[in-house]
Structures are given as C-alpha cells and as structure tokens.
Amino acid sequence: MDFTLTDDQRGIRDAVLEHCSRFPDEYWLQRDHEGVFPHDFHRSMAESGWLGVAVPEDVGGGGLGITEAAIMMQAVAESGGGMTAASSVHGPVFGMQPVNLFGTAEQRRRMIPPVLTGEHRICFAVTEPDAGLDTTRLRTRAERRDGGYLVNGEKIWISVPTPSGRARTAPRTASTPSPTSWPAACACSRRPSPESPRSRRSRATSATWTGCAGEPNGSAGTATGGCSPSTPTRSR
Ligand SMILES: Cc1cc2nc3c(=O)[nH]c(=O)nc-3n(C[C@H](O)[C@H](O)[C@H](O)COP(=O)(O)OP(=O)(O)OC[C@H]3O[C@@H](n4cnc5c(N)ncnc54)[C@H](O)[C@@H]3O)c2cc1C
Numbered sequence: 001m002d003f004t005l006t007d008d009q010r011g012i013r014d015a016v017l018e019h020c021s022r023f024p025d026e027y028w029l030q031r032d033h034e035g036v037f038p039h040d041f042h043r044s045m046a047e048s049g050w051l052g053v054a055v056p057e058d059v060g061g062g063g064l065g066i067t068e069a070a071i072m073m074q075a076v077a078e079s080g081g082g083m084t085a086a087s088s089v090h091g092p093v094f095g096m097q098p099v100n101l102f103g104t105a106e107q108r109r110r111m112i113p114p115v116l117t118g119e120h121r122i123c124f125a126v127t128e129p130d131a132g133l134d135t136t137r138l139r140t141r142a143e144r145r146d147g148g149y150l151v152n153g154e155k156i157w158i159s160v161p162t163p164s165g166r167a168r169t170a171p172r173t174a175s176t177p178s179p180t181s182w183p184a185a186c187a188c189s190r191r192p193s194p195e196s197p198r199s200r201r202s203r204a205t206s207a208t209w210t211g212c213a214g215e216p217n218g219s220a221g222t223a224t225g226g227c228s229p230s231t232p233t234r235s236r
Helices: 005-022 025-034 040-047 066-078 082-096 098-104 104-117 198-201
Strands: 123-125 141-145 149-158 167-169 187-189 205-213 227-228
Touching: 005 066, 025 082, 040 082, 066 082, 082 098, 082 104, 082 123, 104 141
Parallel strands: 123 167
Antiparallel strands: 141 149, 149 205, 167 187, 205 227
C-alpha cells in the first residue's frame, strides 16, 4: 500500500503545523498548570475551519475525508500540544460522523454546524467499564419514551466531558440486541454547566447516564435531548 501523501494532503499537514506553531510550548505548559481546557486553541481551530475537515460542505464542513482528518490530527498531536491538543479537537472532527451519516436532515443541520464553529463543544462517550474496543459489548440502553429516548448506562474515560455539556454516545436500542450488533449512535445534550475546578481537572471520568429525553429519527436511533449524568468521578 502506498502511504505517500498527495500534494493536497501535504498542504493540509503543513498548514496545520503552521497553525499549531502559534501555540508554543509555554501556552500548553500554562494550560497544564492551570488544568483548564485550551479554549484559545479550540476556537482558533474552529475559526480556521479545521473542525469540519471531514464533514460535507452542506453542513459547514470542508468536504474532505477521514484520511485528511487523520493527517490533520497527526499534525496537531505532533505539535507542542501533543495529545492534549489533539483531544481538545478530536470530538468535533470524528465524533459527529455518525450524526452526519445516520442523522436526519434536520438533525444534521441543527447539531453539526454549532459544533464546527466551536459554539457547542462535545465529547464522545462510548467506553464502558466492561466495553472498550469491543463495542459489541456495550450495555448502555436507549428506550423510546414519548418525544424521545431514556438513556441508562455507565461510561468511563470520557475526555473533557463537563465543560462541553454535550456528548455523542452509543447506546443500544430495543432493536439492537446485545451482543452481536452495533449500537445506535445517540447525540445527547444537556444544559451547559459552569466549569467547576473539579471538572476542569478531570481528564478521565466515569459518569452514570441516568436520563436523556431525545428526539428519535425513527430509524438509526440518533437522538438528542437533555441528559443528566451523575456527578463525574475520577476513574483509573
Ligand atoms: C487518556 C484517555 C482518554 C480517553 N478518552 C475517551 C473518550 O473521550 N471517550 C471514550 O469513549 N473513551 C475514551 N477513552 C477510552 C479508550 O478509547 C479505551 O481505553 C479504548 O477503547 C480501549 O478500551 P480498553 O481500555 O477497555 O481496552 P480493551 O478494549 O480491553 O483492549 C485491551 C487490549 O486488548 C487489545 N485488543 C482488544 N480487542 C482486540 C482484538 N479483537 N484483537 C486483538 N487485540 C485486541 C487492545 O489493543 C488492547 O491492547 C480514553 C482512554 C484514555 C487512556
């Protein structure tokens, strides 16, 4: 297989490296000492259009592919920000793909653009205590209720969960029996909460998702609504 980058792909890599060079080691060291999210970096990546690199132009993206997104993320991780920088932007870049692919036209229009502009920050909540890479073992369930879904389950290792106020998760619905089928994608949102010092410190947390009134699309199980994760606790 030929892994040689095309001219366009090299252009992406160079542009991202140049962008990241505006955030020197001192910037990341300061964020590390303060234990806060790199808001300036995240905003600058949104303003430059990088958060939407892999989603179509009709929802405000750049219309490129996952390969270009991976090249971009590698360049981000290569910068002084390392995985801290990469983790601050990987949610928008990769996490919205299920909404893009399986959401209704209305859900795509409503959920994706504010994430790409940086107005909404999201994390993705997939990993569970007994399910890591093998997502066929996921147990979180989404049950249909009037006007949406009720989501019950336990999630761990969720990067930057609290400040975002929103999570793209992957519960099972009644129509996705465990353990042989893939779970449905579900984008949950809840009211934004102030960034507490505790949540700002947390890098990997567990949260029990006790409720989510979503808006089903009737087919793929994509939903959004008000979630109420319990107080996040540090794990592992
Ligand atoms: C810093 C950090 C941040 C994270 N942030 C998030 C987040 O934001 N959201 C989220 O949902 N999760 C997050 N995670 C969780 C992370 O994605 C999981 O750790 C990952 O899915 C692996 O799951 P696991 O640790 O249970 O390992 P397992 O899935 O149990 O895997 C253990 C080992 O077995 C190997 N293995 C597993 N399956 C196979 C197979 N079929 N064949 C061969 N080898 C296999 C793996 O390569 C690995 O070496 C984060 C983790 C870390 C460390």
